[in-house]
Amino acid sequence: MTKILVTGGLGYIGSHTVVELVNAGYEPVIVDDLSNSQLQILNQLEKIIGFKPAFYQFDLCDEQKLRDFAASEPGIAGVIHFAASKAVGESVVKPLKYYRNNIYSLVNLLNVYSGKPVGIVFSSSCTVYGQPDELPVTETAPVKPAQSPYGNTKQIAEEILIDAITSGDAKKVIALRYFNPVGAHSTALIGELPIGVPQNLVPFITQTAIGKRQKITVFGDDYNTKDGSCVRDYIHVVDLAKAHVAALKLMEKPDFSGFDVFNLGTGIGNTVLEIITAFERATGVKLNYEIGPRRGGDVEQVWGDVTKSANELHWKAELDIDTMMSSAWKWEKYLSQNTL
Numbered sequence: 001m002t003k004i005l006v007t008g009g010l011g012y013i014g015s016h017t018v019v020e021l022v023n024a025g026y027e028p029v030i031v032d033d034l035s036n037s038q039l040q041i042l043n044q045l046e047k048i049i050g051f052k053p054a055f056y057q058f059d060l061c062d063e064q065k066l067r068d069f070a071a072s073e074p075g076i077a078g079v080i081h082f083a084a085s086k087a088v089g090e091s092v093v094k095p096l097k098y099y100r101n102n103i104y105s106l107v108n109l110l111n112v113y114s115g116k117p118v119g120i121v122f123s124s125s126c127t128v129y130g131q132p133d134e135l136p137v138t139e140t141a142p143v144k145p146a147q148s149p150y151g152n153t154k155q156i157a158e159e160i161l162i163d164a165i166t167s168g169d170a171k172k173v174i175a176l177r178y179f180n181p182v183g184a185h186s187t188a189l190i191g192e193l194p195i196g197v198p199q200n201l202v203p204f205i206t207q208t209a210i211g212k213r214q215k216i217t218v219f220g221d222d223y224n225t226k227d228g229s230c231v232r233d234y235i236h237v238v239d240l241a242k243a244h245v246a247a248l249k250l251m252e253k254p255d256f257s258g259f260d261v262f263n264l265g266t267g268i269g270n271t272v273l274e275i276i277t278a279f280e281r282a283t284g285v286k287l288n289y290e291i292g293p294r295r296g297g298d299v300e301q302v303w304g305d306v307t308k309s310a311n312e313l314h315w316k317a318e319l320d321i322d323t324m325m326s327s328a329w330k331w332e333k334y335l336s337q338n339t340l
């Protein structure tokens with residue numbers, strides 16, 4: 001079996017990708033420092049895939065530890081690099097934490113696997129587009145000045161990867177620009193585990209519905225959109241996970257070389273109010289929400305053109321908004337009834 005290093009493999013997107021790797025016949029090897037994930041996710045993964053995947057706990061910023069890992073796991077054929085800090089607001093307060101975690105770890109990975117035939121899949125973000133001039137946004141749209149240190153780390157990381165391809169340090173790299181990943185695995189055994197008060201829309205919705213939060217605030221209803229609330233391209237995390245397998249398969253083709261980038265979205269934009277309505281429709285649960293002021297740093301609307309992903313990655317999102325909402329709700333209910 002082909003061994004794939006999954007950094008951040010116990011995190012939200014990482015854990016779902018571990019499942020899809022196993023479904024596709026790969027052997028995932030997880031590295032995670034547990035800074036924003038829980039060890040118990042290994043047990044949850046075992047319940048889904050039938051065995052406990054290989055797991056190493058260390059910080060990728062420690063180059064020596066990464067070298068020791070590479071020596072003890074010599075057969076790694078690909079790396080899917082999720083491990084990174086991802087809270088936009090925190091990155092403004094603690095920029096150095098973000099530059100350290102998100103940049104050092106990538107540079108160390110590139111150094112340790114330099115010159116080796118190891119394909120790298122990198123977690124990028126639609127945040128690199130800022131507020132695009134044209135919608136849906138394609139991969140050729142200009143990268144706009146980053147609105148946060150977090151966003152800047154994604155832009156810098158893409159540049160580092162391109163330079164590493166040019167120098168020959170890396171041979172094959174695919175950057176995946178995620179739109180808004182939501183939802184949970186159909187078994188409700190894994191899902192998003194926000195620490196503290198969720199910053200993102202869907203975990204805030206499900207925590208409000210379960211009674212952990214009193215109400216949810218819609219950040220602005222005076223945008224130039226169909227109902228005044230912001231528009232995003234929400235994508236089911238299982239669809240997103242499958243795209244990582246598609247990226248590995250593309251890099252396995254002998255004619256693939258160098259750097260490529262793909263949008264991972266559904267190609268459909270939904271407003272915040274539409275998401276709330278979809279949640280109520282899909283779950284039958286009424287949500288206590290209010291309209292509040294805009295949130296600083298939010299773009300008005302963004303959704304992706306997914307033509308290139310369909311044609312070249314041979315991948316398309318399949319799960320609809322209602323499935324995203326019902327699976328997120330099932331997971332929230334699982335968490336309220338079980339200790340991980």
Ligand code: UD1
Pocket residue numbers: 086087088125126127147151180199200201202204216217218219220230231232272295297298299
């Ligand atoms: C943000 C980042 C994105 C990052 C992602 C990771 C920006 C511009 N984007 O996405 O780069 O990859 O987080 O987590 O910083 N909303 C409410 N009420 C809430 C929470 C959210 O109305 O309580 C609205 C927001 O205004 C936004 C939408 O819901 O319109 C989605 O917000 P969120 O889930 O935080 O994701 P983004 O801001 O799109």
